Amino acid sequence: MGLGNDFEKVRSVKIVYVITRSDVIGGASVHLLDLALGSSKAGHSVDVLVGGEGVFNTRARDLGLSCHSLKYLVREISPGKDIRAFFELRAMLSKLKPDLVHVHSSKAGILGRLAAKSLGLPAVFTAHGWAFTEGVSEKRRFVYRNIERVMARFSDQILTVSEFDRQLALKAKVGDEETVLTIHNGMPEVGSNRVSFTQSDQIRLIMVARFEVPKNQKFLLEALAKVETKNWELELVGDGPTLESARKLAAQLGIAEKVVFSGACDDVPIRLSRSDVFILISDWEGLPLTILEAMRSGLAVIASNVGGVSELVANGDNGFVVDRGDQQGLVDALTQLIKSAELRKKQGISGQYRYRTNFTFDIMLDKILKIYQKVLDRTK
Template sequence: MKLFYLITRSEQGGAQTHVLDLIRGFRGRADIVLGVGEEGYLAEQVRDSGIDVHVLPHLVQPVSPAKDWLALWEINSLIRKFQPDLVHAHSSKAGFLGRLAAYRAGVPAVFTAHGWAFADGVPWGRKIVATVSERRAGRWCERIITVSEADRILALRHRIADENTLVTIRNGIADTPRRAEPTNTDEPRIVMVARFARPKDQSLLIRALEGLNGEFSLSFVGDGPTRREMEALTANSSICHRITFLGARADVAELLAKAHVFVLTSNWEGFPISILEAMRAGLPVVASDVGGVCEAVVDGETGYLVPRGDEVTLRDRLKRLITNPDLRTRMGQAGRRRYEQHFTLDKMLNRTWQVYEEVLREHRR
């Protein structure tokens, strides 16, 4: 099988980690190439895995008609050169252009939606544009994989595609021997792993923690366009001495192993890999109840779900975990068991390969 993976950004993030896991998982079973809009983390990791990487310089965000047409030409050229059996596109821009190119070339396509741009919490203007474009692109592919059942239901409600086209395959990640091992005498360490962008809303976490007494520290892991703004907000905060910005890191598992609590304050999500990484490490998770987050975090058992933007509830749940080491341990262990039962990499790879085989069988008829 010849597989052509396509994604817009190469920075370290959930979608990029997902694509990297697919490529590494299938490289022994398929001939693979990656098309990506820029150099960076993903391109480097895929090359190091012995896979051909093609940088498509016009595949960029945001929408730019001139660049988009050139990106479509670049994708078309790569399809003609590689002659893939199947195109698997990720992210909105690559998903739209990749499906269009595959449709024109007569090549079956699969699209993975790592969350929808018409989800609750997204600005209305963006919702309208996303709904119209996704309805059109939904006609150009054989399957749309959603990473949570919540996203599948949302797509059906917005008439993106029919039930036979939409399939849920929740994210899964490889296990690691690293577990959270901080002692209860340590200062409670809170960590948030996320790109610095509007949907992630790191400012909510800063404001919530400003109202807490006692000892704790907070580490932000990640980079992105709103990082400087968050650093400026922190500099004027009463807890600035407790907050550290670590940037994008390759040693996330090691950082989680040294933490006590994981937090994700997103305004919208698909099914965050960072939450699975925290559960794998045995950390309790406090997260916004958006998208498919509730399919990973069991409220009151593996952590806490907080209404989107609810600073008061977020502060209360963090206080419970900061002040109760036994509760942290109990919830962290429950999260680890849930990861083992539902969110391993093998489960995701096996189901994804089944979808590939189904699509190719249907295409040959």
């Protein structure tokens, strides 16, 4: 029997999930929606609070989740709005009367924990990558490291999505060994996880990511321009503020006809199933859900060796990890996988096995529901 069923057997509880942004669907958003839906299906009462009204709200309601928009919760630092957001959150929590509050993302993580603790409610925080991680400016790291040290005192449990992030927190004195725990992200199964290994001369590369920091599509384009073999085509899925500059760069590099900019798409599993190699080039990460999606689809992966990426991708086994800024390393990895259908297939099969044995949604949900139970038991 799974831990989720065990928890339901003890008692059904009321959980409120909080996240900052509604205007985009990123990894943290997908994680929260999957988790909220899973908790609901396990028999618990679930409400979701999010800043603003956007695509996130629509997705949540399409899933049958109770989703409430917060007027003043915004991503940017705004003292006036942040104070209003705290009282808005506090009022909503007072109205909903949850047994436990689970907050996600930096701003919601801070204000949500403060509001929860002001009402005597247990608070769990998931860090989807720390704002003081490697690759972030030293000034920003200093500020957020000290903020999170203080906020750890308002946390009944801190969850990191990678062991890399857990060790980063402990080194920064954010929480302690008992407060900070790693629960790797997990992805639900989809209708078909089979990738069609083609013998086409054109190798289909795909990167799925917003065009904004920390994603670095430009670095990928520059590396591809240096790959000697030209039998590849690249699909870039996503939108965002750096999209147009990436288009211009592709033209300047003379590879525009080989790059497809697909924009934001809601059929990513289908696009992955039509691809041969998945790529994620980032300056920093937590534990990227897009890599798990690619592994689920049986794709070999090339990714930056940042955050918890190496906990997903074993270098040379189910893909290649490349040090941040190592353009020649990226060129070499691309060249190997573009040239060898056998290597692509071998690494793809290995990645799919790693996904099914370590990173399914059910594994993650069971662990998180067990954490909820422990937190509630401690705070009775």
